[in-house]
Amino acid sequence: MTETAIHEVRPVFETPYERRGVISPGLPILPHGVERHPVPGGGSRAVQIDAGDEITVMDREGLQPVELVFFAPDGRSDAGLIGARGGHAPEGLRAALTGDPSGRRVARALDAAGFDIGRADAVRVFAEGSRAGDMASFHAAADGLLIVCAPGEPMSPEAQDTPTEVVLYIRRASPGPGKGGRAAPAPLADPLQDFNIQPGEARGYEVRKGQYIQVLDVQGRECSDFQAFSLRALDRGIEREIDPTATRSLMGSLYPAPGIYAKYYNVDFEPLVEIVQDTCGRHDTFGLACTARYYEDLGYPGHVNCSDNINADLARWRVRPRGGWPAINFFFNTMLDDANAIGMDEPWSRPGDYVLLRALTDLVCVSSACPCDVDPANGWNPTDIQVRTYAADEDFRRSIGWRPTPEADVQETKQTGFHECFARHTRDFVEYNGYWLANQMHGHGAIAEYWACREKAAIMDLSPLRKYEVTGPDAEQLLDLCVTRNMARLSTGQVVYTAMCYEHGGMIDDGTVFRLGDTNFRWIGGCDSSGLWLREQAEKRGLNAWVRSSTDQLCNVAVQGPRSRDILAGVFWTPPTQPSIEELGWFRFAIGRLGDFHGPAVVISRTGYSGELGYEVFCHPKDAAAVFDAIWAAGEPVGMVPLGLAALDMLRIEAGLIFAGYEFSDQTDPFEAGIGFTVPLKSKQVDFIGRKALEERKAHPQKALVGLDLEGGVVPSNGDCIRLGRAQVGEVTSAMRSPVLGRVIALARVDVAHAAEGTELEVGQLDGQQKRLKARVSRFPHFDPTKERVKGNYPA
Template identity: 45%
Template sequence: MQDLLPLRSFSNIGHMAHGRYFAGFPQRTTVSHRIDPRGSLLVKAVKGDLIRISLEGPGAEIAILAFDPSGARREADLGISPPKALSAGDFAAAPLTGWLGAHGVTGELSLEASAVSYQADGVVLRVPSALTLWIVNPAAPVDLVNGTGRGVARVEHTKQAGQLDLPEPLGDVRDEFTVARGTAQAYQLQRGEVLQIIDVEGQQCSDFQAFGLAALDRAQERMIDGTATRSMVRRSFPGPGLFDKFFDAEMTPMLRVLRDTCGRHDTFGLACTARGYEERGFPGHVNCSDNISRAVAPFGVAPRTAWPAINFFWNTWIDAHHHLQTEESYSRPGDYVAMEALDDLTCVSTACPDDIDPINGWNPTDVHVRIYRPETRITRSVAYRSKEDAPMQISQESAFHERLAPLTDHFAPARDLWLPVSFPSHGTLGEYWACREAATLQDMSGLRKYDVMGPDAERLLQRALTRDIARLAVWRGSYAVMCDDTGQVIDDGTLFRLAPHLFRWCCGSEESGRALTALAEREGLQVRIHDLGGALPNLALQGPKSREILRKLVFTQPHVPNLDQLNWFGATVARVAHREGAPFFLTRSGYTGELGYELFCSKEDAVELWDSVMEAGAEFGLKPMGSAALNIIRIEAGLAAAGAEFTAGVDAFEAGLGFAVNLKKSDFVGKPALERNATAQRHQLKGLLFDCTDVPPHGAPVFCTERQIGTVTSATHSPMLERSIAMARLNIEHAGNGTAVQVGQMDGRMKRLSATVTDIPFVDPKRERARA
């Protein structure tokens, strides 16, 4: 095998960029980005770099501003079209204006920018000299709302060979250094400083350990302790990803994780040891444990044969048989972990020398370390990728975060956004009852939105979805399911028709967009699919008072339905308060089973929309709601969720979504399989009513006597029914109402919860509340 490193010593070995390609991972010299409508991207390029721009359909344009190191404009050097006007109203201009201000350009933004237009194979620009590029995807807010705008633009930056793919600094750097492959380096952190550990070339593991400095001064070694950490964060060993905090044996927090762009690590195993290599036939192989001992010796730390460590970027997991498994690292070039020091610390980082198994991609490389001063503010975030080889997106604060942050500190990642779990002023139970008795407002911006348009738009959606789209009138919507050839559910969502040849698909996963695109290309359809990315954040206003609240703020033009004309799953385009107010897309839909509406707007109008709804709802008892209360309500309403009711290996009928499947349609993807399964259904989604308040976990086995006859998909305690309830996938022979079953806990055998099979939904089975 080429490029393997010497076994005994790594001293004086130059940097080797292997550039090898592993299936499922992007080429190491190419970085991919996406620009949402109204978004912008900063790219720093050097001579010889290639910039490839892909747009979604004919007529689409993107604007480029190019600056040389002196700040002079250089679009002409790229050979692109003459400039056109670009104003602050065309996009979210704050990042660009901030950059311009930092470089001496101030005042109202009114720039000439060169335009790049759609080409089927994309546009490739060769950079002639060092340039800073601002690439802007312009769109007007009203165009986003009514579906006449454009979708996401994609940019690939291919760098010159030999360039390191280090991410831009996160703030004010106090110190930085490279840990050469096969070595370790110790360093100190002051309380409040932020440590960034960067995988330079990708697929390189880095062991890490930290010691309390005050304890070392007393000749005591208090380091990160795996057992204490797992106990404090209540997580088992090992699991992909990182803990929130890391503790010493005295349960004192030492570090807090701020960012993780990889998502798969091992915490805790051992750093590699001399013995580990000896037992595989490589005596004398350099190893991380010995490297750590040498690095920390000047700080008075005693050597060890084997060092426990956080094994950053090491891809390990526990299989179904509880065995530890490992494979090549998931980390890409430039992936990093950032942590805040919660005390004064002595730390050590390694660049693992393992070249005899896959954990470093068979070729160890360098690790880079940066230390930021305490005043550096770094928002907490994790990486999100819609699939393994998709561009990384750092989790962002939602467009409504400015209003949410003062109300709660309890946020959780929802795809690429931080969204609230609950609000302490009312609590999950208070939010639940507000939705049942008054109204709630919830940030649901994690939904994915696609505008599908063109002469074959209806034909595409008729083939892709299980509902009869030909019957869908303009300004009407329908819940629908997308299946693969086997009838398994790819995604579910709500489809709205905005015009004869224009539809908006609001769904849960980017897989929808990929499936629609692949189907359109395979069948040669004349259609454009615009991925709106995060450009159209949305709120869910749910509860019996929701219509009364909207009456105080909705303005509609005569050519679209007004509020009182919106029946269940109706849609319209509205403005806040008056004809010049912020535009938003309004639908009578939701995920609660209650009367409710969803409101979609541009990012710039998000705070105004939130304020307007909250102000209008004050007299009606309107409260913000988080995901915890929503989960209770959607289970009571019998509404399916991805990863729970529908998952790999489950068709639409077994997921309880048969009501959304129209087998009378002439054809759709998955129809033959669903027709076969409909007459030979083996499982059915049913409800379970428990005789207790214990809530079983997802995946708990359901028994009839000693035989497992099903699996719990979702469970909760129902405040309305005052008992625990669950949805479960049961064998058809045991799915009759009134059947007595038991749900197993403690390995399914030592504890049983008695339950009775019933229909779902548990509350309001005829959906009369939503239709009110």
């Protein structure tokens, strides 16, 4: 399998923090002296090594080869220095050094050290057949620079050789004294200022217009008060600091987030700072920094507090002291309940979480590390805060931190392969599942985009859908175990829509399965949980199957609407062994190329999320612009427009298509979510996860998804209660004002006793009793209930 022995017993380096029955997966614990360094698929990473260090590489998803190169300080590259057998040229590393952002950083490190990659003695591990979680270990006999590469070429959309992440662990031979705390992670760039604030301290600092400020929670679960003053106003003796009330009013939210609504204002409505990146996403902007009064009222007179600390340090700029400072308390987890009471809990921030701000004018800033140890504000354990500032010419992209699981490494919000194509039509992008997606097009708007899809055609970016390659001799068995549809009935070239459930019948996700061959499948769902569930079940049950993420190797646009077939027919070529666009049946896919035999490869499926005739086109991100431009050139002359999330939501509600967190969750089964047709309990004889629970739930239904027609023109919100008299009998899941139907409609989950068509109900607002919207259970779905349009049968 490899040229280096793999551990028979896999060491577990990371464990969730746990104390007396309280588990915190978001605070993973590494043994003292162990470091963790993720290496992206197709990328590389360089780490300084000391003699005696133990080096361990883990293949996270399986089937990912790894190359290691070690350079001694004198420039020698010798695999024997880490106890390995080399003798290979670093072919994968050479490609990664130029083709991946992580590789370019490694290339700079090699150049700075004067190391010649052309003379490298590479070690190869996980050459073939590695399983998810396999590890290989080495010991360093000398100091040096270690480079780890997870090589891989761009994945063709019809292939399944996706490069995936590996993890490098370093167990330091001499980790230093340490007290169990973590060191601050590396700066985002060369900092102008870089200082640590211990709990119970505050520090002021000046920042010039355009410069960046990073406030970083080093250990996790620690709050940091932040204030900023206009320096020009201070020079005139005027104090104009961030005002939380003005900011909330102008932004329409408790705290700004990266994107359009990202700024903090003073009472003169002057913007002082804007949020550029935020890896935590939960902060406080409606309370004071902790005060002496707060601790005195709790029985702790004389307790150190942030307000007094801020007063003391801001005295250098002659800022008048205050009993309590209104501040932006980053990472402070406060909330307002239904009775308007302010509550708090432990912060959501994890080790290394940060907020990156940009100064919009010259500022005096102050940051603290909150000393509170008498309530959950800092998890009863105050720790340190790191503050760094960076030059104005640094290029930091806007990003909202994304983690597929609580313990996973934070990821920046990504741009899809089609991002620049849609950016030609709008600057209105919103974060969706870790990606920036267009919301509305400046030249059209949601209503115009909607009508284009209903009457002509529209193109939309659906790249954030999660793609997983499921391969191996037991791939069909694994999917049969984990999804509700019957995989034995799925032909090569066919797609099936299905649900994935837990043992109790609650839904993990809905999605589609593509069959690419006898033992080759592709799962496309809405969230990473479904792919992780597949991999977990394969390992748990000892199945000979691999589940590898290909989301970043496959981006996809949907072309939907009555003219979609005609548009695509002239754009894509398919070989004689594959159906043409005109021949492609509903829930079938074809492998083709853009233009002709020599064009970029694509997979085209006759699927969509609009209720119209439509297709999805999958390609590698490197080919996305060419694919989009060709479709646009064919579609624009016949009325095709780009479409964003706002219009897509309207289309899917009318068509009765469900959305995670609205129509379904792990508390609802497929029957309650309105997709009971995906659970063929009679024709699928093999057992699958959740079958027993679903049989019981189907026999004794409690809730049903229905359509509602509403009077009065008011559009209810997700979660609004549905009542029959005083009793609540359901809730609204999604609602809209339908352009084509000319009325307000909704999807709702109601008690089966009141789910019959024609039943008169009321949607409760305010407290559910004081305001009612008259509603009637209607035919479902509201638009094209027999699916004639999606089949391509349009009325003359």
